[in-house]
Amino acid sequence: MGEPQIWVFIEQRRNVVHDVGLELLGKARELANTGGARVAALLLGDGVLPLADTLISFGADIVLVADHPALEPYRLLPYTQVLAEACRARQPDIMLFGATSLGVELAPRLAARLKTGLSAHCIDLQLDADGHLLQMVPGWGGGVVATIKTPEHRPQMATVMPGVMQKPQPAPRSGQVIPLTPSEDLDLSGPRVLEVHREEPQELPLETAEVVVAGGFGVGSPEGWKLLEELARLLGGAVGATRPPVDEGWASEEQMIGQSGKTVRPRLYIGVGISGMSHHVVGMDEAEFVVAINTDPKAAIFEVADLAIVGDQREIIPLLLDELRGRVKVS
Amino acid sequence: MKPVPDPKVWDRLRMDPVTKTLIREGIPSVINPLDKHALEAALAIKDVSGAEVVLLSMAPRDARPVLREALAMGADRAVLLSDKAFAGSDTLATALILSEAIRRIGPFDLICCGNYTLDGSTAQVPSQIAEFLGIPNIMHVAHMELEQDKRMVVTQKIEQGYVKLAAEPPLLLSFTKKANKPRFLSFLEILAAEKREISTWTNNDLNLDESRIGLGGSPTKMADMLLRKKGRQGLRLEGSPEEIAHQLANKIRQLGFI
Numbered sequence: 001m002g003e004p005q006i007w008v009f010i011e012q013r014r015n016v017v018h019d020v021g022l023e024l025l026g027k028a029r030e031l032a033n034t035g036g037a038r039v040a041a042l043l044l045g046d047g048v049l050p051l052a053d054t055l056i057s058f059g060a061d062i063v064l065v066a067d068h069p070a071l072e073p074y075r076l077l078p079y080t081q082v083l084a085e086a087c088r089a090r091q092p093d094i095m096l097f098g099a100t101s102l103g104v105e106l107a108p109r110l111a112a113r114l115k116t117g118l119s120a121h122c123i124d125l126q127l128d129a130d131g132h133l134l135q136m137v138p139g140w141g142g143g144v145v146a147t148i149k150t151p152e153h154r155p156q157m158a159t160v161m162p163g164v165m166q167k168p169q170p171a172p173r174s175g176q177v178i179p180l181t182p183s184e185d186l187d188l189s190g191p192r193v194l195e196v197h198r199e200e201p202q203e204l205p206l207e208t209a210e211v212v213v214a215g216g217f218g219v220g221s222p223e224g225w226k227l228l229e230e231l232a233r234l235l236g237g238a239v240g241a242t243r244p245p246v247d248e249g250w251a252s253e254e255q256m257i258g259q260s261g262k263t264v265r266p267r268l269y270i271g272v273g274i275s276g277m278s279h280h281v282v283g284m285d286e287a288e289f290v291v292a293i294n295t296d297p298k299a300a301i302f303e304v305a306d307l308a309i310v311g312d313q314r315e316i317i318p319l320l321l322d323e324l325r326g327r328v329k330v331s
Numbered sequence: 332m333k334p335v336p337d338p339k340v341w342d343r344l345r346m347d348p349v350t351k352t353l354i355r356e357g358i359p360s361v362i363n364p365l366d367k368h369a370l371e372a373a374l375a376i377k378d379v380s381g382a383e384v385v386l387l388s389m390a391p392r393d394a395r396p397v398l399r400e401a402l403a404m405g406a407d408r409a410v411l412l413s414d415k416a417f418a419g420s421d422t423l424a425t426a427l428i429l430s431e432a433i434r435r436i437g438p439f440d441l442i443c444c445g446n447y448t449l450d451g452s453t454a455q456v457p458s459q460i461a462e463f464l465g466i467p468n469i470m471h472v473a474h475m476e477l478e479q480d481k482r483m484v485v486t487q488k489i490e491q492g493y494v495k496l497a498a499e500p501p502l503l504l505s506f507t508k509k510a511n512k513p514r515f516l517s518f519l520e521i522l523a524a525e526k527r528e529i530s531t532w533t534n535n536d537l538n539l540d541e542s543r544i545g546l547g548g549s550p551t552k553m554a555d556m557l558l559r560k561k562g563r564q565g566l567r568l569e570g571s572p573e574e575i576a577h578q579l580a581n582k583i584r585q586l587g588f589i
């Protein structure tokens with residue numbers, strides 16, 4: 001049957017590839033190099049064939065392409081069917097998905113159809129001595145990390161949050177493109193797509209921002225929140241939040257960082273008025289440099305900070321803005 | 332509905348260093364918050380159509396008070412799946428158990444779930460229940476509109492936008508908190524539900540092959556569990572707000588921003 005294969009599901013909407021697929025190709029490449037396996041990218045859609053070369057340059061040895069009008073836009077049942085047929089025919093050893101809104105709907109349905117194991121929101125993946133995939137999964141709001149294995153069932157399936165793995169540098173490589181032909185009886189019985197509405201992001205996407213200014217309940221007011229936005233703008237960064245500011249309406253759901261939100265790994269993270277509960281920390285502790293500002297000297301956020309500032313952000317941030325704008329005279 | 336440890340006390344969770352299991356003693360349970368939105372969606376349909384609303388939960392028997400609170404919101408009856416044979420089930424085995432229970436409860440139009448639970452947070456069980464029942468499902472439901480003949484238009488939240496889908500029963504939906512506002516309960520209503528009965532089923536009622544459920548029937552196995560270590564040694568910055576702002580601005584410049 002040849003070398004074992006590591007498959008990566010490539011999410012695309014309107015023929016634009018989601019970064020998480022490329023990030024996973026990088027991780028799959030690394031696993032394949034240690035385990036002597038081949039990396040295959042799974043690409044489904046309509047008119048997506050031209051994307052195959054990009055996937056090869058990001059690390060795929062093989063691109064399996066199902067190009068069919070019924071596969072655009074994404075619908076759960078036909079996607080599940082095409083992937084299940086491919087898995088049954090080609091028996092991959094490992095299959096990885098991005099934990100996007102699409103991935104977390106599709107991957108479990110496919111795992112149930114194949115009656116195999118799936119772990120969610122992995123923060124790391126490794127191979128053990130026997131070639132089993134070790135799936136590191138945060139639990140209890142990120143306070144613990146469990147290592148999950150799928151010893152007997154194949155494929156070993158896992159989802160990974162966007163931004164957790166690093167996107168590799170594309171390089172000229174050669175690979176093979178193999179068409180997948182969906183069966184005649186493609187299941188189109190499920191919900192029909194009436195409309196796909198896109199809201200253009202108004203700000204920098206959090207996941208790719210080099211600077212993230214994040215606020216918690218301690219920010220205290222919409223006025224306080226505006227200061228964070230000003231600071232982020234000045235630093236060319238994005239604003240993130242913990243759960244309470246979203247509940248208060250200062251920030252949107254899309255800005256939430258952590259277990260049930262986004263994972264960020266900026267070069268600079270500034271956390272303001274954040275207590276540092278583990279469900280937030282799991283989404284930011286890969287940041288390169290962490291600054292935390294909190295009035296409570298015992299705040300847990302200080303345990304994950306490079307620079308801990310005990311103080312009132314209502315005083316400090318306006319002064320910081322002045323400093324950064326060069327408005328402060330040297331005394 | 333899933334009872335989950337109250338998230339307010341998660342930082343008190345400790346791990347038994349020998350058994351590598353979490354010590355749950357003294358940690359109170361609450362209904363998984365998104366499950367209340369799922370229940371509200373079902374109750375809103377009941378309000379206009381007279382549908383019967385049945386609660387289903389897989390949990391230890393001591394979860395009954397939590398289920399009674401959900402009954403008080405307006406559900407007609409509740410089934411609790413409780414058996415040692417179910418313990419240790421991963422999402423696949425859990426979904427198999429729940430889907431078999433749904434079959435035994437009887438014909439249905441709609442299964443409403445929370446989009447994810449606060450504890451496991453895998454968000455995998457709803458899609459897997461739907462697969463085992465052979466019905467379609469939609470996750471991330473932000474809005475649901477009933478139309479004629481049980482048809483509905485469902486708004487699914489995705490990254491940077493939404494998708495509108497036309498769907499019809501039988502169907503499984505997973506709700507987000509945007510979907511609705513769960514109804515408020517008075518203390519008296521909660522009290523009144525205290526005598527409501529909850530049917531408790533074991534695997535004798537479901538008759539599932541034990542090789543497919545529980546720890547042994549789960550394809551995923553836990554190999555290890557570690558408390559997440561917190562790595563950085565915070566350098567404290569002290570002084571007047573002016574001094575702090577000055578030093579922080581210097582650090583930001585030094586890091587190459589600005």
